Amino acid sequence: MTTITTADNAADPVADAAAPPCPPSDPAALGLRENATFDRTTIAAIRRAALTGLYDIRGGGAKRKLPHFDDLLFLGASMSRYPLEGYRERCDTDVIIGQRFAQKPLHLKTPVTIAGMSFGSLSGPAKEALGRGASAVGTSTTTGDGGMTEEERGHSDTLVYQYLPSRYGMNPRHLRMADAIEVVLGQGAKPGGGGMLLGQKITDRVAGMRTLPVGIDQRSACRHPDWTGPDDLRIKILELREITDWEKPVYVKIGASRPYYDVALAIKAGADAIVLDGMQGGTAATQEVFIEHVGIPTLAAITQAVEALQEAGLHREVQLIVSGGVRSGADVAKALALGADAVSIGTAALIALGDNDPALEAEYRKIGSAAGYYDDWQAGQDPAGITTQDPELSRRLDPEVAGHRLANLLRVMTMEAQIIARACGKAHLLHLEPEDLVALTIEAAAMTRRPLAGTDWVPGLPGTGGAPGGNLGGPGAAPPLVGDQPVARL
């Protein structure tokens, strides 16, 4: 959220009035009622647009409340399932990515990977820390727009090289130095959108890597410059394989909007793995209106993607890597149970490095934000030294210490997922299955095709649900009939 007080509007009496008063401690007791349609956030957004003439650009993913992994629960083992002993009985976590066509698929020790984030949007020490943290636990990290840096290649045992529409910094030498290639079609924060790295983050080094002048806004295209559809993509992937001697796995990353069709087309184009990024997935700099209003939630996308893989007979052969709001081992386990093979974390990884650290509260206040709210990742003023190119701020981040924190988070997430998997009787995280899950909300049940907890009802699925007449109750209750055929309840 961009603060609205600027030099241009400082003399504007309306702007002066914008200085936020402390809200009454109990507005309702004073007879005050906040408008649900025009709430304070909305009022601030309208005022900011009116005062500045600019739309808001920010980092991070969708902030609105969305159906998410929290709306699912695991059914732990009991009489009908046999649990595994916590901390004692084996529960493996490794995952192989890319064995469909690549001669050298990746073998990761944990299914929690680091999502693509660019040098430019992130500082050099931040990229190094991501590589250190990922390598410490045997997982992969990923480049972003702007090319490959020595910091991340040097400190990443397994590095995925993004191949983006802008092709900033793209060269065949780096393709060959990578361990896998990720063809990026879009990202969850902005499916259908390109990127923008604002001028204040364009230092000599960033500009040099991108072959552009210092200090100007650097737009990243929304479409690839030399292919326009899935048939072309198939040929592009062949070119990438040829130039890397058929060694590297080729991923295709899509922003979640029409995941069933996009995954089906990516499979047809020859992808070894699909990266599916939901709308909670972060961005370095995107318009607020794009982040909050384009794309679908991660939870809504996974099942459609899995169905496309299953219909192609390639589920678990073409790996599905899910990202967008993955925060904990529970999220990891739920994504895998729904059919993913791995996940990627971005925002959670930055928080582990030190983003939004409460210890920096005073500094966040100085730039018009607060710990826990800071999302001006585009501005280059990050007091944590992560989303900045300012040399002084960047130096604040110790890549060894931050990398250690990230490794800790990755270990915790992996162990949490193991705890859940063992409780479900699974000797490998990838043995988790949809049957282990129920939904807490009707929305989540419809999106994931899992029954609402305590019922056998899956909205939209014929043959599920309670007795005719809308009773959601009893397992085994007959679905309504039309003629001899059960029908959906929707």
Added chain:
Amino acid sequence: MTQPIEVRIEGHVGYYAAGMNEEATVEILGNAGVGVAENMMSGRVHVKGSASQSAGATAHGGLLVVDGNAAARCGISMKGVDIVVGGDVGHMSAFMAQAGRLVICGKAGDGLGDSIYEARLYVKGSVGQLGADCVEKPLRPEHLAELTALLAAAGRTDNPAEFRRYGSARQLYNFHVDNAFAY
């Protein structure tokens, strides 16, 4: 191709011929499909016929010569390559062109140089509607010298003085709300 070898293709080629070329000299006696010499780093690619769309896309270096016409998006996002086209180029050529030189001995379609950065464009024939932030610029002696060298490198005999130069007005380099209707 990563070595200074010479390749001669006696016929037409499909997609991405000589893509990401490094150091090789490639001669294509026929036509070329989509993305010829895309992301070329160095070397030389010479298409004796015509080229499909996105010729020389995102290329960082080297020289691409197309004796015939090049279709849409020739030189899109070019990052330092030199391109000489003997005939016409299609619409949206040099879109978001960052660096390098594009010489067009024929006509240029609509949207030439849309959102161009620092690439320099030379056109001998007519130009359709220029793209956003692309303007005609004076052809000074240093540009004539540069153009003369490029034409010579491509083996062409066109008169450099008959060309006009286009480049970025640099008005869209940093977002400003007053330019909202240019975006």
